[in-house]
Amino acid sequence: MKPADRDVERAARAAAGARRALVERLKAAGLCRDPRVAEAMGSVPRHLFVPAALQGEAYGDHALPIGYGQTITQAANVARAAELAALTPAARVLEIGTGSGYQAAVLARLARWVFSLERIAPLGKGAILLLKTLGVANVSIKVFDGSYGWSEHAPYDAILVAAAAPEVPDPLVAQLAAGGRLVIPIGPAARQKLLVVRKLPNGRTRAEDAGEVAYVPLVGRFGFAPAETERISR
Numbered sequence: 001m002k003p004a005d006r007d008v009e010r011a012a013r014a015a016a017g018a019r020r021a022l023v024e025r026l027k028a029a030g031l032c033r034d035p036r037v038a039e040a041m042g043s044v045p046r047h048l049f050v051p052a053a054l055q056g057e058a059y060g061d062h063a064l065p066i067g068y069g070q071t072i073t074q075a076a077n078v079a080r081a082a083e084l085a086a087l088t089p090a091a092r093v094l095e096i097g098t099g100s101g102y103q104a105a106v107l108a109r110l111a112r113w114v115f116s117l118e119r120i121a122p123l124g125k126g127a128i129l130l131l132k133t134l135g136v137a138n139v140s141i142k143v144f145d146g147s148y149g150w151s152e153h154a155p156y157d158a159i160l161v162a163a164a165a166p167e168v169p170d171p172l173v174a175q176l177a178a179g180g181r182l183v184i185p186i187g188p189a190a191r192q193k194l195l196v197v198r199k200l201p202n203g204r205t206r207a208e209d210a211g212e213v214a215y216v217p218l219v220g221r222f223g224f225a226p227a228e229t230e231r232i233s234r
């Protein structure tokens with residue numbers, strides 16, 4: 001074996017160990033109770049979704065920068081949202097905020113198909129390339145303001161919003177299937193409440209508060225206005 005191959009193998013082994021430890025920590029925190037979610041969190045190579053210089057920190061339970069002022073979703077938030085969405089293997093899922101593509105890759109192991117929208121073109125394009133490299137074949141990504149949803153592929157069994165909105169965007173509720181669930185953080189920067197909006201068979205909705213979370217803002221027509229100072233830079 002060439003020395004470079006040996007390094008790659010050693011790094012992959014270290015990452016697998018760090019992933020097992022992450023799942024144990026999530027379980028201790030009351031997450032990953034669903035064995036399918038635990039399997040997904042334990043399989044997706046999170047370190048490949050962060051910049052090379054930060055790979056050593058990828059399995060810590062915090063958000064990490066992915067460029068353009070954005071962050072990879074915290075592992076605990078991915079596990080929590082995936083569990084609250086109650087995905088079946090047949091589910092069609094919409095994710096708003098592709099970012100690095102990490103959460104999309106986790107959802108792809110839990111559902112039939114994941115549609116994902118990202119407003120920052122280089123992030124969306126980067127995620128498309130990375131998921132292709134990793135052989136994830138059941139995710140479609142588009143660069144678009146996800147606060148409108150993706151009506152072409154609706155209705156969705158679940159919609160997961162990876163950014164915090166001022167209120168529940170109407171188009172997302174409209175694109176939810178009867179019996180479907182929308183998991184969305186609602187509130188200002190820094191601290192929000194995670195809402196699970198269920199669409200009942202009669203078309204009415206019922207929202208439950210699933211606790212406090214911290215996500216980056218949803219920026220768009222049914223989200224927050226882009227801040228005047230917002231700079232899209234690395």
Ligand code: SAH
Nearest residue numbers: 072073097099100103118119146218219220
């Ligand atoms: N799920 C991603 C999280 C990235 S952070 C991951 O696992 O890496 C949230 C992302 O939402 C950012 O990339 C941000 O650009 C994106 N975002 C914010 N508002 C958006 C909108 N209206 N439509 C689509 N994406 C949006």
